[in-house]
Amino acid sequence: xxxxxxxxxxxxxxxxxxxxxxxxxxxxxxxxxxxxxxxxxxxxxxxxxxxxxxxxxxxxxxxxxxxxxxxxxxxxxxxxxxxxxxxxxxxxxxxxxxxxxxxxxxxxxxxxxxxxxxxxxxxxxxxxxxxxxxxxxxxxxxxxxxxxxxxxxxxxxxxxxxxxxxxxxxxxxxxxxxxxxxxxxxxxxxxxxxxxxxxxxxxxxxxxxxxxxxxxxxxxxxxxxxxxxxxxxxxxxxxxxxxxxxxxxxxxxxxxxxxxxxxxxxxxxxxxxxxxxxxxxxxx
Numbered sequence: 001x002x003x004x005x006x007x008x009x010x011x012x013x014x015x016x017x018x019x020x021x022x023x024x025x026x027x028x029x030x031x032x033x034x035x036x037x038x039x040x041x042x043x044x045x046x047x048x049x050x051x052x053x054x055x056x057x058x059x060x061x062x063x064x065x066x067x068x069x070x071x072x073x074x075x076x077x078x079x080x081x082x083x084x085x086x087x088x089x090x091x092x093x094x095x096x097x098x099x100x101x102x103x104x105x106x107x108x109x110x111x112x113x114x115x116x117x118x119x120x121x122x123x124x125x126x127x128x129x130x131x132x133x134x135x136x137x138x139x140x141x142x143x144x145x146x147x148x149x150x151x152x153x154x155x156x157x158x159x160x161x162x163x164x165x166x167x168x169x170x171x172x173x174x175x176x177x178x179x180x181x182x183x184x185x186x187x188x189x190x191x192x193x194x195x196x197x198x199x200x201x202x203x204x205x206x207x208x209x210x211x212x213x214x215x216x217x218x219x220x221x222x223x224x225x226x227x228x229x230x231x232x233x234x235x236x237x238x239x240x241x242x243x244x245x246x247x248x249x250x251x252x253x254x255x256x257x258x259x260x261x262x263x264x265x266x267x268x269x270x271x272x273x274x275x276x277x278x279x280x281x282x283x284x
Contacts, residue, residue, distance in 0.1 A: 029096075029097055031093060031105070031135075031149060032100070032149070033130070033134040033149055034133060034135075034152035035134070036088070036091060037078060037093055037098060038098070040052060040053070040080060040088065040091055041088065042088050042149070043088060044088045045086060046086055049071070049080055049082075049088060053076055054073070056080075057072050057074045057075075058072045059071050059072070060072070062081075067084035068081070068084045068206070068207075069082050077093060077095030077096035077098070078091060078093060078094065079091070079092040084190075085207070089150065089151070090149060090150045092147070092148045093105075093106065093146060093147040093148075094106075094146050098147070100135070100147075104117075106147070107143055107144060108143065109143060110142045111142075113128065113137050113144060114128070121162065122231075123136065123231055126139045126140055129162070131152070131153040131159070131162065132153045133152065134149060134150050134151055134153075135149060135150075157172075157185040158171060158172045158181075158182060158185050158186070162229055162230050162231065163230070163231065163232070164225070164231060164237075165232075165233070166232070166261070166265040166266035166280060167265020167280065167281070167283035168280070169223075169280070170223045173220065173223060174220070175220060175222070175223070175280070175281075175282055176220065178218055178220070182212060186205055189205055189212070190205060190206045192204075199215065199216030200214065200215055200216070201213075201214050202214075202224070208227070210224070210225055210227070211223070211225075213281075221281070221282070222279060222280060222281045224277060224279050224280075225277065225278045226238060226276065226277050234249070235248070236248050236249075236275070236278075237278070238276060238278060239274055239275060240274065240275045241275075242270055245259060249261050249264060249266070262281075263284060264283065265280060266279065266280055267279040
């Protein structure tokens, strides 16, 4: 009798252990918007990332901030974006069996994404952003090809819908707003550069890849972007082609490698035929 009870008890313990092991394995393969991917958490240090994933296959500097870098871990199917503060600010899933708690992973149908999370914010052709969830999806031929995890909107004040409205605003940052509103939310700018006569200065925030043109009275007179995180209602962002800009905003004379639309309150600088910087100014 004792041996039979022991066998039942041992079987029960084994099944519980198996269940816990399965739950742990699932957690390791989980994509959690606004938090991280598997054991890699937003805010983790480089040492913590390498302890989990090992040495990266390659490290590429950010085009907007040489102190930030993108680390590729091919065998794990991950790319980890390290900010200039030495902490993880984003993780991209490029391959593997990673899935969100709702079961969305690479290869999932685009319709499954919108049915699960809603329409989201279109970030140009084939990209959907869910700012309040800290998730973004790249889609090709109706399937998910990559998933990006970043801080939720609640953790990133003032970025709002990330829309560029010419002559008016970028996200929740508006032309005419006191620059102190931004510094209260994001802290002091990483650098302040005088812009010649007129008393204006350029306040740069590296992590957001955003610059504020600030008057001597402390008001925001312009916004400068060097990141594809922001997008116009027509789908134009940093990285768009010159043809896409012209198609959206019409023809304009090229001056010093830039197209300026003064009456619309927006300008685009190009590097090798692609938008490398967008400036929003008051309409003339």
